[in-house]
Amino acid sequence: MLLKDEVGMLQRVPLFSAIEPTKLKLLAFTSDRVSYSAGQILFRQGDEGDAAYVILSGRADILVDSESGPIKVAELEPNSIVGEIAILCNSSRTATVRAASPLEVLRIRKDHFLRLMREFPEMTIEILRVLADRLSHTTADLIDARSAK
Amino acid sequence: MEPSLARYIWTHTKKQQLWILMIVVLSMVPYFMSFDLPKLIVNGPIQGRGFEQPGATQPFMRLHYNLPFIGEVQFFSGFQLDRKETLFALSLVFLLLVVINGLFKFYINTYKGRLGERMLRRIRFDLVDRVLRFPPVYFKRVKSAEVATMVKDEVEPLGGFIGDAFLQPVLLGGQALTAMLFIMIQNVWLGMIAVVIVVIQIVLIPRMRRRLIVLGRQRQLTARALSGRVGEIVDGIGAVHVHDTSNYERADIAARLGLIFKIRFDLYQWKFMVKFLNNFLAQLTPFLFYMIGGYLVIQGRLDVGQLVAVIGAYKDLPGPMKELIDWDQDRQDVQVKYQQVVEQFTVEGLIAPKIGALTIDDPDPMTNPLSAINLSIADDGGATLLNRISLQVKPGETVALVSTATGGAEALAEAFARLNWPDSGRVASGTDDLLELPEAVTGRRMSYASSDVFLFQASLRDNLLYGLKHAPLTSVPYDGAAADQHRWNIHEARRSGNPDLDIHSDWINYASAGATGPHDLFEAVRRVLDAVVLSRDILDLGLRSSADLTRHTELARRIVELRAALRTRLEQEGLSGLVVPFEPGAYNKEATIGQNLLFGAAAGPELADRALAANPYFASVLRQAGLDRTLYEMGLEIAKQAIELFADLPPDHQFFQQLAFMSAEEIPAYETLLQRLKNRPHEAVSENDRAMIVTLSFAYIEPRHRFGLLSDELMSKIVAARSRFYENLPPELQNAVERYDPAKYIAAATVMDNVLFGRVGNNHPDAPDRIRSIVYDILDELGLYAELLDVGLDFNVGSGGRRLTGGQRQKLDVARALLKRPDFLILNRPLSALDQRMQDKVLRNVLEEARRDGHSPAIVWVVTNPAMAMMFDRVIVFDSGQLAEDGTHETLLAGNGIFKELLS
Known part of the structure; x- marks a missing residue:
């Protein structure tokens, strides 16, 4: 997969969808293309968050530790991003991510990501918009869930 | 030192001064003779005085003098020569005098110069010798650069003066007096x-x-x-x-x-x-x-x-x-x-000179206890560091010195190491004052390491073995010209009052490290490095540096075996994808295009980095392989992409580290270049511009940069160009590149590159770490671990050891102290740069290593953390310069004193 295809992929990630292609290209260029084989761990719950991952191809499982061992809580498909919360705020990983099949990802390093946001405010505004959108959805979900009780 | 320069010079050079004076007086004879001669030639044979009659002759070389009181005396009646013969004879005499005068001058100047240089050498040596004997307190006040400039620059003019010191006044004074006398004779x-x-x-x-x-x-x-x-x-x-x-x-x-x-x-x-x-x-x-x-x-x-x-x-x-x-x-x-x-x-x-006198034979072990007797030490400002301390450390005892912030344990350790001299009281070994013992005893039977480490700008090995170099132990055989040179060195050293110790001799005292010679010293070195947990760091240094093949022959000899072992291991662990090996007939996707083309390591500047694209032979190979246009277009594309990506960023932006093709400073130059080359046919581009563009393509790695510029056809062309390049390699480039050969060690590459003989895949996280640990495993299995450690020991530590981290320097200092297996090991907060866990680990290792093979040295350790005291036989606590508590760990813990307070 070439740089320009990666830019296409990034554009399909909601977080990046409204950002200029040239900036996305810079983001892709400065990110690492990493491959994992099935079963390899991308990061573990409790680790310090140092990068976000965009799935380019393959699938990955999100696992959460429990008393009876790890439980799979979700599955990641191409075009999805994972670990972005940990690089925006200095929290540790809230879940483990494991490759479920041979996996190609774009690894966006935390310092690069923050640097880009600082450099290009219009990009930061776009990301804020997406996050605010998510928050309002989550709040709405929460209200629904409460009223359903 | 002699305060009067004249006396200093006279004491050391009186014989030579008198000799040269004599020669100068002697040289006056032909000098004055040559004054009179031109007049003789002109008046005699040229103007014909005395040859008025044809066939007349004159005596030549008649020696007659009009001596006072005796009158005319004739020594030799001379040869009878005619006019022409006299002319030739006198002219030849003139020539002879010219030569003799010249030779005298030559001899005198050389002699004076040598005299001056010898004295300069003597003075400089005397000064440095004094530096070696200064008391420790002196060095707190003096700047090293000032001492250096005194030794080097300030005494320099003395060299030129010394040859003339006595000669000139005698000679010139004589001349002036003569002239004066002459005037007096004419008219009083x-x-x-x-x-x-x-x-x-x-x-x-x-x-x-x-x-x-x-x-x-x-x-x-x-x-x-x-x-x-x-x-x-x-x-x-x-x-x-x-x-x-x-x-x-x-x-x-x-x-x-x-x-x-x-x-x-x-x-x-x-x-x-x-x-x-x-x-x-x-x-x-x-x-x-x-x-x-x-x-x-x-x-x-x-x-x-x-x-x-x-x-x-x-x-x-x-x-x-x-x-x-x-x-x-x-x-x-x-x-x-x-x-x-x-x-x-x-x-x-x-x-005193006898303290530092050269001693070849090793002194007897120090079997007496080391004691401080009523010891008081004040710092430079007069504040008391230790106040009338008396204590005794018995041989074989391990003692932890625990100290509050103003405790003074460090001053005691320094006093034991003779780095701090008592203001009152004394430090004694048995009944002898420690300061009176020769350094041959204290420097060999005791060792000291502190947090304040000094390393010399030399290899790790030299620094580690520095503590063993007390005396020249072997006499080096010299023959031929080297023997003459050696004799001359000794002769000159003695003439200048310098010692004639041979720096090329083997100074390493193997016995004190528990070894018998160079072959088994390494075992001891390895053990102490393991003890201070420094081996891994040195191995890493070894992997990253290129090995000196004259020294590390084993690595080169077994490189094929090593590479094969790595491949097998990677396959066994299912990690073959991690490393893409170099194969002479295949393109390596994980390497740059430049590396794929050259398929070797540049061993000189001709084919390294930017020079590669500009090299005429290399350019001609690209042309023949039909690659010149492709790579040029590829370079243009890369330049465009790079400028598009990076043009908006400030030049100090960290993203530029990701841009392998050009530096931030070069972006504007490439921008204008692109403008200029727009729509210009390939043939019309100048050599220089072409090289500028083509060189960009050489840094390209497809899986990493992902511009999509590499096709199968291009890859096969590059592989073809590779063999073409080596087929006709011109002789002047033979030594500029070392071709990758699966069966050969590449001297110009690092050890790691040699073992890998390939490139680590770009898209595998943690691949470098995994491969490194596998490489260590393999080296250990094949028995090459020691060899690699030895390569790492070649690492130059830089000025003051600054190329090492603070922790590494401190570990090295402790290793150096351990290596000589002392009777008393004094350690003064030696590992303060390390975290507590590592300090504990090294402490345990050091205690064990020091006692290996039945040795039982006394160990005095000023600990940074009172908890470390648990590992020692005895604990001494200092507070405000006083000895506060002294006892075993258990008794102090049971008491209710400072130690317990410090621990909590």
């Missing part, structure tokens, strides 16, 4: 005038020069202070930048330079003033001759002939006088310099 009264003026010169000029001496001294002191400050700036450059004080430093240096300028300018002004006066006085004499003498002639009291003779005789006086006065100036100058230096090097409490 006019002679008296000359004498009076000379006396005025002799009295007045040195008086005026006193100011010159003062200024000269100031010049020397300010220049020395300047070099001290420059040294300080270099050493403290970090502090300068951290505090934004570079302009303060600039101001300070400028002020100092201003002061030096002022002093020097004053010096010039005064010097030329003195010169002017001197010249004036010299010219005053003829003026008086003309006026007074002329007046006397007119009066008829003096005849003209006498006056002319006096004036004629006078012309020989100013020359020697002037030179004599100049000599005196030089003398005062160097005397001042010498005194200044000697003052600085005259220090009280100099260590």
Whole structure:
């Protein structure tokens, strides 16, 4: 997969969808293309968050530790991003991510990501918009869930 | 040191001074003979005097002298020669005299030069010898750069002066006296005038020069202070930048330079003033001759002939006088310099020479207890560090010194190491005062390491073995020219009062490290490095450096085996994808295009980095392979992409680290270049521009940069170009590149690259770490671990060891102290740069290593954390310079004292 295809992929990630292609290209260029084989761990719950991952191809499982061992809580498909919360705020990983099949990802390093946001405010505004959108959805979900009780 | 320079010179060179004086007097004979000869030639054979009759002859080489009281004496009646023969004979004699005079001059100058250089060598050695014997307290006040400049620069002018020190005044004084006598003979009264003026010169000029001496001294002191400050700036450059004080430093240096300028300018002004006066006085004499003498002639009291003779005789006086006065100036100058230096090097409490005397045989072990008796130590400012401490450390005992912030345990450790001298009381080994013991005992039977480590700018190995180099233990066999050189070295060293110890001898005392020679020393080295947990760091250094193949032959010999073992292991672990090996007939996707083309390591500047694309032969290979246009277009594309991506970013942006093709500074240049080359056909582009563009393609790695520029066709073309390149490699490039050969070690590449013989995949996280640990495993399995450690030991630690981290330096210092297996091991907060966990680990290892093979040295360890004291037989607690508690760990813990308080 070439740089320009990666830019296409990034554009399909909601977080990046409204950002200029040239900036996305810079983001892709400065990110690492990493491959994992099935079963390899991308990061573990409790680790310090140092990068976000965009799935380019393959699938990955999100696992959460429990008393009876790890439980799979979700599955990641191409075009999805994972670990972005940990690089925006200095929290540790809230879940483990494991490759479920041979996996190609774009690894966006935390310092690069923050640097880009600082450099290009219009990009930061776009990301804020997406996050605010998510928050309002989550709040709405929460209200629904409460009223359903 | 001898305070008077003249006496110093006379003591060491009187024989030579007398000899050269004799030679100079001897050289006067042909010198004066050659004066008379031209007149003889012109008057005799050329003008024909004495040859008036055809066929007339004259005696040649007739020796006859008109001696006083005896009268005419003839020694030899001479050969009878005619006019032509006489001309040739006399001319040849003239030539002979020219040669003889020249040879005398040559001999005298060489002799004087050598004399001066030998004295300079002696002085410099004496000074450094004193530095080696200064008491420790002296070094708290002196700047190293100032000492260096004294030894190097300030005594330098002495060398030039020493040859003339006695010769010049004797010679010139003699000449001046002769001239004076001559004048006196012509006319006593006019002679008296000359004498009076000379006396005025002799009295007045040195008086005026006193100011010159003062200024000269100031010049020397300010220049020395300047070099001290420059040294300080270099050493403290970090502090300068951290505090934004570079302009303060600039101001300070400028002020100092201003002061030096002022002093020097004053010096010039005064010097030329003195010169002017001197010249004036010299010219005053003829003026008086003309006026007074002329007046006397007119009066008829003096005849003209006498006056002319006096004036004629006078012309020989100013020359020697002037030179004599100049000599005196030089003398005062160097005397001042010498005194200044000697003052600085005259220090009280100099260590006696016998303490540091060379001792070949190892001393007996120190079996007596080490004790402090009523020991008090104050710091430079007079504050008490230790107050009347008495304690005893028995052989074999391990003692932890625990100290509150002002406790003073460190001062005790320094006193045990003789780095801090007692103000009252003493430190003793048995009944002997420790300060009276020769260093051959304390330096071999005791060792010391502290948090304040000094490493020399040399390899890790040299620094580690430094503690074993006490004396030259082998005599090196020399033969042929080397033997002559060696003899000469010894001879000259002795003539200059230097020791003739051979630096090329083997100084390493293997026995004290528990080894028998170079072959098994390494075992001991490895053990101490393991003990301080430094081996892994050194292995890493070894992997990253290129091995010296003259020393590490084993690596090169077994490289094929090593590479095969790595492949097998990677396959077994299912990690073959991690490394893409170099294969002569295949393109390596994980390597750059440049690496794929060259398929070798550049061993010289001709084919390295940017020079590769510009190399004419390489360019011709690309052309023949039909790659020139493709790579040019590829370079253009890369330039476009790079500029598009990076043009908006500020030049110091961290993203530029990701841009392998060009540096931030080059972006504008490439932008204009792209503009210029737009739509221009490939053929019309200049060689230079083409190389600029093509070189971009050489850094391209498809999986990493992902521009989609690499096709299968291009890859096969590149592989074809590779063999073409080596087929016709011109002789001047044979040594500029080492071709990758699966069966050969590449000297120009690092050990890691050699073992990998390929590239680590770009898209595998943690691949480098996994591969490194596999490589260590394999090296261990094949028994090459030691060899790699040895490669790592070649690493140069840099000035003051600054290429190592603080922790590594401290570990190295402890390893060095351990290596010589002492009877008393003194460790003064030796690992303060490490975290507590690592300190505990090293502590445990060191205690174990020190006691290996039944050794039981006493260990005195000033601990950074009271919890560490648990590992020791005995714990001594210091508080405010007093010994507060002393006992085993259990008893102190059971008590309710400071120790318990410190622990909680």
